[in-house]
Amino acid sequence: MKNKLNIYCKYFLVSGMTATIVSCSNTKFLKDGQLLYTGAEVKIESDSLTKKEKSALESALEENLTPKPNSSFLGLRPKLYAYNATKEPKKEKGLRYWLKYKFGEEPVLLGDVDREFNKDIIVNYSENKGYFNAKAKYDTVSKNKKAQVIYTLNPGGRYLISNVKFPADSSLINREIQILKEKTLLKAGNPFDLDVIKAERQRIDDGLKDKGFYYFNPDNIIVQADSTVSKNHKVEMIVKLKDNTPKLATEQFTIDKVVVFPNYNLRDAKKGLYNIPMSEDSLKGYEYNDIYVVDPKKKFKPRMFDRALYFDKGDIYNRKDHNLSLNRLISLGVFKFVKNEFVVSDSLNHKFDAYYVLTPRELQSLRLEALGRTNSANYAGSELNLNWTQRNFFRGAEQFKASVYGAFDVQIGGPAEAENIFRAGANAQLSIPRIVAPFRFNSSSAFVPRTNIKLGYEFQNRTTLYTLNTFNATFGYQWKENVRKEHELNVIDISYIDPANETPKFLALKANNPYLQRITDQQLIFGPTYSYTYSTTMLPQRNTFYYKGMLDLAGNITGLITGANEKEGKQKNIFGVPFSQYAKIENDVRFYHKFTEKTSLATRLIAGVALPYGNSKYIPFSKQFFVGGSNSIRAFRARTLGPGSFDPRGANNTRAVFDQAGDIKLEMNAEYRANLYKFLNVAAFVDAGNIWLINDEFNEAGENIRPGGKFSKDFLSEVAVGAGVGLRLDFSILILRLDLAMPLRVPYYEKGDRWVLDRVKFGEGSWRRDNLILNIAIGYPF
Known part of the structure; x- marks a missing residue:
């Protein structure tokens, strides 16, 4: 303990000396008579203000003072030092130019500070806050070629x-x-x-x-x-x-006529088409429910405008309906630009016409995507996607999307014995901009509600193990109350998984392992799913919040009707396949706090549980929870952690298929993010969590195939912890993320030996190889 204390003391001593040297070295570049400006302080002299009121007013006043001093980090000014220490570049490019003029900061000198101007700002701001008799003065304090300005305010009584x-x-x-x-x-x-x-x-x-x-x-x-x-x-x-x-x-205006130009372009703008009076001869359109549509080729059904527009003839103008109509037209997804103009048609009776000029997007698009990827589970691969989109499928802004894809993932090393994976499939989706249902659904939201119909098929082959054919179909609704609240209800959500080509190798592996057997079981999963999302992340504020809750109820009504009970030997089939019955809930909570424009803290909590009952003893493998990987606990390889204290390192041959799944999930993440320079961002993070089982899994011999996996009162001692640092290259359209993480707590070690901080050995290659995990990903983890 004494040795560690000596090391820490030396570390802080060296750090302090380094800070002093670098700080002082900036002043040596100053010319005679120059003083480095280190900032301003506002002091308030008042007996009538509380300590809290003084502090708030001082902070607000300091925020308004100009200029700002050179930026600092832990008392140092590295950007200023980069500017001072870098010689003048000969060209406006290259490393020297970047270091001096892009990364570096020119020194802010006391001579750059207009103290009288700042004093006036202090007085004016105070008067605007009700301190009508405010008086201010200032004083300059200098030492060691550095200067600070102290402003003193006597605000007087507040009105x-x-x-x-x-x-x-x-x-x-x-x-x-x-x-x-x-x-x-x-x-x-x-x-x-x-x-x-x-x-x-x-x-x-x-x-x-x-x-x-x-x-x-x-x-x-x-x-x-x-x-x-x-x-x-x-x-x-x-x-x-x-x-x-x-x-x-x-004057109070009412709507006279509503005119829509759904095929507007720049040539129309030159003609001033939307400014001319409406007449059948000049506009060559037709009327639908008091809306006049100018669409000679009839590319769009007029009722889509009737549903989107909230203005009717004779209505008093309303700003809310104005914005609502524009937002709904945009959310249809078929128009690239939406413009609105009101033209006075009867000034005596205070009436104007509402013109909507809409520029359609390309109604069809065909896109080919080639992707490369790698993950922390030692897989690298590629994917090829061909996507076709039609944005006006039935002339009512219905969006139809179809895609075919093929992908492969190859193991590129690592300690695990995993199999290469090949996937191919096709998907089709029709999104209708209204609720298609036997009941009436009224929405006054700025977002058009949608009915979504999806069909899909995927072929998956794990080379020498097995093949899975997966069919899925959904029918459901998606709607938003406002910009913060969104709902998605899939009334029908069906998945059918049909295994094929199980190899002798895999048959031997799963012979005495019910966990592996479930991976290739025939599965029929159907039932409603519902998700609710609440988010303020799009709002310009210091603290933002995100929540998504998901509820998945599979086979509950069918199980009730048929009297299914797997525990009593009454498992029921549909078309010869046992249907799954379970209830699953998952919650994802995120909180973001912005310290400055360049620094922030992001946190996340995920908690979920899936409970099998009735016709099922276990949750289907495809519906279970997983942890580890680039968007989860980054110090552990993808899907290799858990459940509980179970040691996955080759036990019972489960490592052959690599994925570890559970019925309960708890995960917590915290990440400090900072911007260094334009597109260059860094992060420091801590991840914690694990998965657990509802029921133990026994083979025919009565052996627990994943001991320690069941959820118990000691679950907190089985939480894995990892930490690391990250580099993010933000190119706006693409964010490339590199996260380097290491485990701090390993749940499958002995109970009193799970913290591994005392075993960190950065200098040893074998330790780095076994403990440092590099995650390469696209986008932020949360």
Whole structure:
């Protein structure tokens, strides 16, 4: 212990000396009289503000000061040092140029700081937050060729709102404003805040847009603050229309005609086609439910526009319906560009026409993809895909996709005896932009609901072991409540797995191993599946959240009707094949926290359980859980970890097929991500988790073929832990990820010997070969 303490002390001493040397070395490049600017600090002198209020105001003020000092990491400024230490490049390319001008940062000097300007910013910001008597000053502190500016603010008392007035008159627009005032953001007793005032003006504008005032603007609202009517730092707020508000902005408009051009192009734009008055002679279209469609070749069925557009003739203009219609047209997936324009047709009666000009995408596409891949299970392979897409299959924006593919994976080394894999198959999917059902489904979402029909077949051959034929079919619905919430319900989800060509080698392997036997059992799996997704990751905020829950119920109604009970010897068949009966639930929770624009923390928790009952003793192999690999616990090879404390290293020959499956899954991941330079990102991560069995698996001799695999109260001691670092090359259209991981805790070691931190030996080649796992993948793991 003493030796380790001495090592740590030496490490911190060396680190401290290195930091001091590098930090000081930046100042040696300065000319006489130059001072390196290290940043600003704001101090607030006030007895009326709490410590929390002071801290919040100081942080906000410091955020607004310019310029920012050179970036630092752990007290060092490596980018500044790169700029200073690199000689002037002769050409605007090459390593020297990149190091100095792309990676490096030019020094920010005290002379670059306009202290008077920053002082004015501090005062103005404070006044905007209600500190009307704010006063500021600054002082410069310099030492060792470095300088810091300290700004001191005396904010005075903060003004609070005494009351809020919305003067009334007889105009139509004022009557609507009087209705909107009930939900005003300006509340008596709250501090004066310019940002709140701006938000209130926008709120009124949004409300008026929903009432037909299309030409209104937030700038037409004035909010006056009167501090003379009250004492003790109080201010009265008066919200009203500006005197010079244009007459057009105060008029409420209704929809006269709705015209759709579904085959719009740039040549039409030159003609100004969507600006001309509607007439049958000039537009050569036809009317459908008060919508006039200009589609001479009739490429699209008009009812698709009737379902997508929320405006009808005579409706009062509504901003929500306006945006809703545009979003639904876009979500049909058949139009590349969607443009909307309103043209006044009757100014006396305040009516305008709504024109929708739509530019179709290429309705058909044929794409050939060739992919190369490798994984941590020592497989490398290639895949060839041929995809055909028709985006308007029945002229109603129905998307039909068909694909055929072939792939192979070859073992390229490693300690495991695995078999090469060949796969080939075909898939077809029809996606209909509405709910096809015997019941009525009304959706006011901006996203068009869809009915999805899928058919697929895959042929899989594990060279010298076996062949599987897999058929699947689904019929279901997909719909979104809003941008955050999505549902997917597959009413019919059928999979039929038919084995063939089991080799003598595999027959010998599985002869006394029910786990291997289930891999090539004939399987019939059918039942509904449902998933719910909630996500805020697309929103521009510091903390975002993602959740996906999945429920899979197989054979439950059929099992109930037939009285199936495998435990009592009453296993039922359909067409001679036992059907699977189980309930499976899986939850995927992710939380993302952004520290700065370039650093963030990503975390994930996965918890799932699959329970067999009725007609099944075990969960079908294809529906079980797996862990390990590039998107899971990266310190262990793909699908080789678990279940529980079971040691998969060759025991009972299960390593021959490599995959270890379980009925219960628990996985946790945390990853710190940082951007170094444009497309170059790094990460440090920790993964933990495992899988377990619901029931032990015994062979005919009564032997437990995967001892330690069953879930028990000691499950926490069987959680595997791994950690590592990663490099990510983000090219926008492609993210190439390289993660190097090593195990920290191995669940199949003896119970008191599972932590392996004391056995880390980076200097030994054999240790690196057995413990360092390189994962190469596309995209982020979560």
